[in-house]
Amino acid sequence: MEKGHYLRAVDKLTLNIPEGSVFGLLGPNGSGKSTTIRMLLGLSEPSSGGIQIFGGSAKDPAVRRRIGYLPDAPYYHKFLTGRELLRFFGRLLGIPKTDLERQSFALLSQFGLADAIDRKLGAYSKGMLQRLGFAQAMLGDPEILILDEPTAGVDPVGASEVGVFVRSLRERGKTVLLCSHLLTQVQGLCDAVGIMNRGRLLAAGSIETLLPGGGNSRLAIDGLTESDLNEIARLAESKGGRAFSIGDDLEDIFRKLVIADDKSGGAP
Amino acid sequence: MNFKLRLFCIWFCTSLLVGLLTQPLRRSTQTLTGKQAEESLVSLSVGLGQGITLAALGGYRNIAANLVWVSMYGDWRYRLKSEVAQKMMLAVSLNPDSIYFWIDGSRILANDMPVWQVGDELMNTLFTTPEGLEIRKKYGEQALAFLDKAPERLSQEVPILVEKAAISWRRLEDFDRALAYFKQAVAIESVPNHICRVYAEVLVKNGQVREAYEYLKSHYATLSDDDHTALKPFVSKRIEELKGKLDAGS
Amino acid sequence: MRLFLLLAVSGVVSLAGGLYFQEFNLGSSELRFIADFGFGAMTLLGSIVTVVATVQLLFGEIEHRTILPILSKPVRRGEFLVGKLLGAWLTICSFVAILTVALLLALFIREQQLPELTDETLGADHSVSYLGVLVFAGVQCFRLMVLASITAFFSGYASSSMFAVFMGFFVWVIGQLRGSLVAQWGEGFGQSVLKLLTLLIPDLRVFDLGTQVIEGAGVAPISIAGLVCYALVYTVLYGSLAALVLKHREF
Known part of the structure; x- marks a missing residue:
């Protein structure tokens, strides 16, 4: 869809994200995920085709008012405090002053930043900045949340908190589009995923439809040593089956698709 | 047409149009800025280094002019005629x-x-x-x-x-x-009194005694008693002398 | 901010220089000499502040990607640009205001001291028009606004801050020397072409009111209005071009 001089960052991408669902956009670095997100936000423009959100263009500020965006890195002014940052973004959203103060404090408290509310962002840790990002994305109670790498640079505890938060968004009927490299987490969170490579969508659909075998032939094994596991794997292969880790299901699919695509040279 | 080319065309056309349309406005404001001689960039940088150019550019024009004048006196000591003349012109161009x-x-x-x-x-x-x-x-x-x-x-x-x-x-x-x-x-109101007296003497030297006499008389009429530079008795005496000279001549 | 403070201090120091480097004063009245230093600081350092602040405010947002969360909110790119330009102008006006206050103070203090001095400056005009200083400062704010909008145009287009800063200074130099370039480096047909080309760049020299304003002479309101119009026309032109560039920029 986007045509640069030397590189087509996103090519013939068609995505339908139903309202109230959590959609995971997966792909290796440079696959066009962030470009897709920027096009959704009107920050980049497709050379052909179009994007509609709530039936309107992302270039329309009224549409963007209904979208919350968490960037892939904390691109905020370091000289502001947490409270000032939310005040700044709240004003851009046109939230009335008293409402804004109340909302800012509630969001900062919700994301565990109540103590750091008047601290400059330059003194925030990476995890704190990420939580502040969530708070700013949630300002104005948007209907769509676009989360670009929400778990990037966050420790495992923080990552699981992100999972809890996204689930809560789904429960509140929000539509969520997220990019993540933590595929196992995405698997548990998303209603549907799209796998991208070299700007093209390789596969899309619900987790169930993407995973082979349905699940009847799967077996979970616990408490064995590495050599025992290897022996079982060999036995499974000799019987025409295969043994694999359940936790890596989606990752496996992902890797297979990307490697196959790379081998084919990216031909459509 | 790609965007860069389009942008260049838009910039070129609009800038040219605005440049032409604002010409009268620009000229009208020049009465305010004063009719300043255009400085020679070449002599600026060659003669005095880039610092002066920068100073002149940035608004320290009068300071730069003073520095040029000081530097001119350096050449004056060695009697370098062309350098002195050049720097004098540069200084008056700047200020x-x-x-x-x-x-x-x-x-x-x-x-x-x-x-x-x-x-x-x-x-x-x-x-x-x-x-x-x-x-x-x-x-x-x-x-x-x-x-x-x-x-x-x-x-x-x-x-x-x-x-x-x-x-x-x-x-x-x-x-x-x-x-x-x-x-x-001497026609200027604020002219010092001694200039008026010198004018009369030059008239006399040029043989225009009557003109000098008439002028001094009219000058005397304008002098006030309180002004110590007026030298009223001296002027009066000179008028008498010129009168005597005229009488003797006729 | 640090640079702003540094330049503000330099400006005030330069003004103090005017008080203490009287040996370079040749013939003009002492107060005018002090004013020269103040005016010089306003225009030279003001131009530096303008270019650097505009690049920092506009291109800095692009470079550090802080523009991404801002533009994802319901903010049009044109609104963003206007906000940034107003911010840059506020910075410029604050800078000019600091130097103006310092200059007025220096002139006032020196004027109070002058009658006590010896007769060495007798004959020179001691009077000083404080209104003239304010007029000069106001006109500089408009000159620097033009420079800010030109720098914003290049900042919107640039892929590095160096380019934006360089182009800002380049246009400043060309704008200052526009008249001289035609007079010095062209003749005949070449000069006609050069004259046409110089129309492309605003003439920043028209804002150099000279020190006669400090004597209260030649400050015709109609001419000041002309200068303000001239500045506004170019600010709108380059502001619109900057908006056009920003509208087409991919993030």
Whole structure:
């Protein structure tokens, strides 16, 4: 869809994200995920085709008012405090002053930043900045949340908190589009995923439809040593089956698709 | 057409259009900024280094002019005629509003440069030989030409007019021209009283005793008793002397 | 901010220089000499502040990607640009205001001291028009606004801050020397072409009111209005071009 001089960052991408669902956009670095997100936000423009959100263009500020965006890195002014940052973004959203103060404090408290509310962002840790990002994305109670790498640079505890938060968004009927490299987490969170490579969508659909075998032939094994596991794997292969880790299901699919695509040279 | 090319075309056309449309506006504002001579970038950077160019660019024009003048005096010590003339022009280009530059510059041209040309030993030849006279007049004319370049509002001020008169009188021995400048000077309300008296004496020297007498009489009528520079008794005495001279003549 | 403070201090120091470097003063009145230093600081350092602040405010947002969360909110790119330009102008006006206050103070203090001095400056005009200083400062704010909008145009287009800063200074130099370029480096047909080309760049020299304003002379309101119009026309032109560039920029 986007045509640069030397590189087509996103090519013939068609995505339908139903309202109230959590959609995971997966792909290796440079696959066009962030470009897709920027096009959704009107920050980049497709050379052909179009994007509609709530039936309107992302270039329309009224549409963007209904979208919350968490960037892939904390691109905020370091000289502001947490409270000032939310005040700044709240004003851009046109939230009335008293409402804004109340909302800012509630969001900062919700994301565990109540103590750091008047601290400059330059003194925030990476995890704190990420939580502040969530708070700013949630300002104005948007209907769509676009989360670009929400778990990037966050420790495992923080990552699981992100999972809890996204689930809560789904429960509140929000539509969520997220990019993540933590595929196992995405698997548990998303209603549907799209796998991208070299700007093209390789596969899309619900987790169930993407995973082979349905699940009847799967077996979970616990408490064995590495050599025992290897022996079982060999036995499974000799019987025409295969043994694999359940936790890596989606990752496996992902890797297979990307490697196959790379081998084919990216031909459509 | 790609965006870069389109942008260039838009910029070119709109800038040109706005440039043309604002020409009258630009010209009208030049009365405010003063008619300043355009400085020579080449001589600026070659003669004085980039610092002066930057200073002149940035608004320290008058400071730069002062520095140029100081540097001119460095060359003056070694009697480097062309360098001195060049730097004088540069200084007045940078700050044409300084009467000091115009007067001091014209004096260097009229008084110092002829001596530099003939040498200290032959200084007297400037007043005695035809060659010397020619040199003196050449530099006198140059000094007047230099003063003619002063901005209009300055050239109508007493110090410049008097300086032109003095050069015409002392260096060129051209009384008619000197008197014309003096006449302009004394017509100015704020003219110092001594200039008026000098004007009358130059008239006398030029053989115009009646004009001098008439002028001094009219001048005397304007003098106040409180003004110590008026020298009323002296003027009165001089009027009497001129009257006597006129009576004797008739 | 640090640079702003540094330049503000330099400006004030330069002004103090005017008080203490009187040996370079040739012929003009002492107060005018002090004013020269103040005006010089306003225009030279003001131009530096303008270019650097505009690049920092506009291109800095692009470079550090802080523009991404801002533009994802319901903010049009044109609104963003206007906000940034107003921010830059506020910075410029604050800078000019600091130097103006310092200059007025220096002039006032010196004027109070002058009658106590010896007769060495007799004959020079001691009077000073404080209104003239304010007029000069106001006109500089408009000159620097033009420079800010030109720098914003290049900032919107640039892919490095160096380019934006360089182009800002380049246009400043060309704008200052526009008249001289035609006078010095062209003749005949070449000069006509050069004259046409110089129309492309605003003439920043028209804002150099000179020190006569300090004497209270030549401050015709109609001419000041002309200068303000001239500045506004170019600010709108380059502001619109900057908006066009920003509208087409991919993030």
